[in-house]
Amino acid sequence: MDQVFRSDVALGMPLYREVKHKIMEALRDGEWKPGEPVPAEKRLCERFGVSVGTLRKAVDELTAENILIRHQGRGTFVASHSQDRYMFGFFHICPKTGQKEYPKVEFIRLSREKVDADGAKRLGVARGAKVVRILNRLGLGGRAVIVDEIFLPERFFAGMSEEQVRERRTTLYQLYQDEFDVAVLRTEERLDAVGASADVAALLGIAEDTPLLHIVRRAMTFRDEVVELRHSYVLTDNHEYFAHEESTLRTPGE
Amino acid sequence: MDQVFRSDVALGMPLYREVKHKIMEALRDGEWKPGEPVPAEKRLCERFGVSVGTLRKAVDELTAENILIRHQGRGTFVASHSQDRYMFGFFHICPKTGQKEYPKVEFIRLSREKVDADGAKRLGVARGAKVVRILNRLGLGGRAVIVDEIFLPERFFAGMSEEQVRERRTTLYQLYQDEFDVAVLRTEERLDAVGASADVAALLGIAEDTPLLHIVRRAMTFRDEVVELRHSYVLTDNHEYFAHEESTLRTPGE
DNA sequence: CAGTGGTCTAGACCACATT
DNA sequence: ATGTGGTCTAGACCACTGT
Known part of the structure; x- marks a missing residue:
């Protein structure tokens, strides 16, 4: 294999x-767009001058982070919010009994406002910066269950x-992606009862x-920039928030 | 490499x-206990008759699930609960403003009871099965903030x-592990407001x-057996539940 | 069929920790 | 110095997908 020089920032x-x-x-x-395939593994190996094993390890991490999606026999694709899996990757409300279901979204209002102090802090923008404010009502099982207040x-x-x-x-999130080239990669949620x-x-x-x-x-995109702040108010008579965690066990030595 | 016969259950x-x-x-x-090292990779390769790459892929998954922990140069260890790590892993309540802190646990009561219908369903035990019931109160920032009701x-x-x-x-969880050989590997949490x-x-x-x-x-151990059911009631005037989502690492079927 | 990702091997060398 | 895990290679063959 030809000698390939490592870039300076990659030392160590x-x-x-x-x-x-x-x-x-x-x-x-934007070299490859959401929903499109990336070049085959062999091509990428040539491009980066590495062996398959090394390339696969890189792609492994990107698939684990839901940035790429592999399909055996078809290719590797840039993750896209059109898939159902993404919906439920970020939507954590489900019925206490029964099957998961799609929320019925009812648009109520869109306005442009100056962000308040709390919103500025959470969004990481200057106080008084302009934001788009969206108000939605979500129905589940034929009943209004969630009010969403969104700041962009x-x-x-x-x-x-x-x-x-x-x-x-x-x-x-698909709208963000398709119309504004904003890909949501990660979210963080804080819950309380009010x-x-x-x-x-x-x-x-x-x-x-x-209650x-x-x-x-x-919601964060590349470089952990905050692209959305959302307050959800959920009626939990028949629905609940679901989370699961793997343990963080450690050995004594560490 | 010698021919090694695959077991019947491993077909496909x-x-x-x-x-x-x-x-x-x-x-x-119990061949290797929590906190102890497992044999070196080379030994395990010989034992299972596979190459390093294959063994590493198996161990990769086990470390991703926090069942094993690798330390370069030292070895690979069976994960073990330690006090400090409990916070990060399973305790998701933190102050709305300020630093994470350890809860002050106040024991209130331990009793033995017959489980009710809901508890039986969640624990996966027969109706009327015997359970240990523990009641605790947790303080944060010098104030009672959480009531824990635990069924074992x-x-x-x-x-x-x-x-x-x-x-x-x-x-x-350390008590479960040390005194009863019960390792908590995974938890699942459902939240509502009451x-x-x-x-x-x-x-x-x-x-x-x-509210x-x-x-x-x-809380689950090997084979996803439920070993603990816990109801927590949290006062969220100054505290909140924190969750973050990045990798929904589920692949089977897809 | 050809092309894709999925698995597996048998080495090599490096970085780190302990003796 | 020795033994550990961490990285990387250059192949091979399999399973799946689309034509």
């Missing part, structure tokens, strides 16, 4: 991780229109002060 | 997964005494019907 970094970063750069630069930094979503949001036949405010109570058709699950979600 | 299963299962069997049989199947924890639980200077019951309100010093975060946690 395993080769497969350097390859991984190069693939991520290509993705960030104007700098990622310039020109977003009410029509785009109201008329879409896809998930919001009594329903008058506004939320009216939207859900319940009494004020009814609700309050979820503050931040 | 990749070799590395068969090796993984054999390692898990050895762990379940008698068949895993026969002979558990109030003294063991009250006098312990470790986490409960109004405080009279009992819980009294323990937390709050008004009845105050609380209610967490139902199931």
Whole structure:
């Protein structure tokens, strides 16, 4: 194999991780779009000057992070929000008894506002920065169960229109991806219990002060930039938030 | 390499997964105990009759599931619970502002009861089976914030005494491991919002019907057997539940 | 059929930890 | 110095997909 020179920034970094970063750069630069296949493993090996094993280790990590998706016999594809799996990767509310179901989304309002202090902090933008604010109501099992209040930094979503949001036949995250080239790679959620405010109570058709699950979600893209802040208010009479964790066991020595 | 016959159950299963299962069997049989090293990779290659690459792929999955831990230059160890790690792994409540802190656990009561219908279903035991019931109150920042109600199947924890639980200077999961050979490998949590019951309100010093975060946690060991059912009632004035999602690592079937 | 990813091998050398 | 895990190679063959 020809000698291939390692870039300066890659000193001390395993080769497969350097390859991984190069693939991520290509993705960030839009060389391969969501839903499209990336070149075959052999091609990528030639391009980066590494063996299959090394390339596969890089792609392994990217598939584990849901950035790429492999299909045996077909190829490796850039993850796209059109797939159902993505929907449920980020939507954690399910019936206490019975099967998972898709929420029925009802658009209520889109407005442009100056972000408040709390929102600025969570979004990582300047105080008073412009944001798009979207209000949705979600139905599950034929009943209004969730109120979503969404804040989007104007700098990622310039020109977003009410029509785009109201008329879409896809998930919001797919809209972000298709229309604004914003890929959600990771989310973080903080939960607490609150009594329903008058506004939320009216939207859900319940009494004020009814205990609700309050979820503050931040959605991140490349470089951990926050692209969405979402407050969800969930009526948990018949639904619940589901999470599972693998253990963090460690050996004594560490 | 000598011909090594594959076991019947392994038909259609990749070799590395068969090796993984054999390692898990050895762990379940107590061949290597928590905190101890497992044999070196080369030894395991000989034992299972596979190449390093294949063995490493098996061990890769086991480390990803936190069942084994690798230390370069030292060896590969069976994961073990230690006090500090408990926080990061299973305890998801943290202050809304400020640093993570250790909860101050106050033991309230241990009793033996017959499990109710809901508990039987969640624990996967027969209706009316005997369980150990433990009631704890947890303090954070000098204030009572959480009430924990814990149910343990008698068949895993026969002979558990109030003294063991009250006098312990470790986490409960470490007690399960050290005294009852029960390793918690995975947990699942379901959250909803409820109004405080009279009992819980009294323990937390709050008004009845105050909105609380209610967490139902199931803790699993090998073969996904449920070894603990825990109801946590959390006052979320100053604390919240934290979760983050990046890799939904499930592949089977797809 | 040709092309893709999936698995597996039998080595090699490197980085790290312990003796 | 020895033994450990960490990385990497250059092949091979298998299983699956589409034409």
